Amino acid sequence: MPIYEFECLECDGQFQSLIMKRGEMDGLTCPGCGGQNLKRLISRVAYHVSEQDRLNTFDPTTPKGDSFYGDSRNIGLQAKKRAQQMGVDLGKGFEDKLEKLRTDPGSVIKDSD
């Protein structure tokens, strides 16, 4: 269930609201001043990002910091992106290996002995 954060343009107040369905946002008013001039703060919403989305937005040319590599879901993304760009299908075996690498790095090192 997405919790959206809003900023009231009338009083600069910020508040959160649980939006269950489209359209519910239309009748929303600021709890501080009752104003309806609201701006949704999109960046604060924790969207679920799919693997495909990650891949699509992943730019291999920008330098990645520790936080990028600290996220295990990003492991192997560079290899997949390259493969996608070259039109190479890495196959199910690669996916399996990647999944292992992300969840249990020790087992992969053992396997490749």
Ligand SMILES: [Zn+2]
């Ligand atoms: Zn307000």
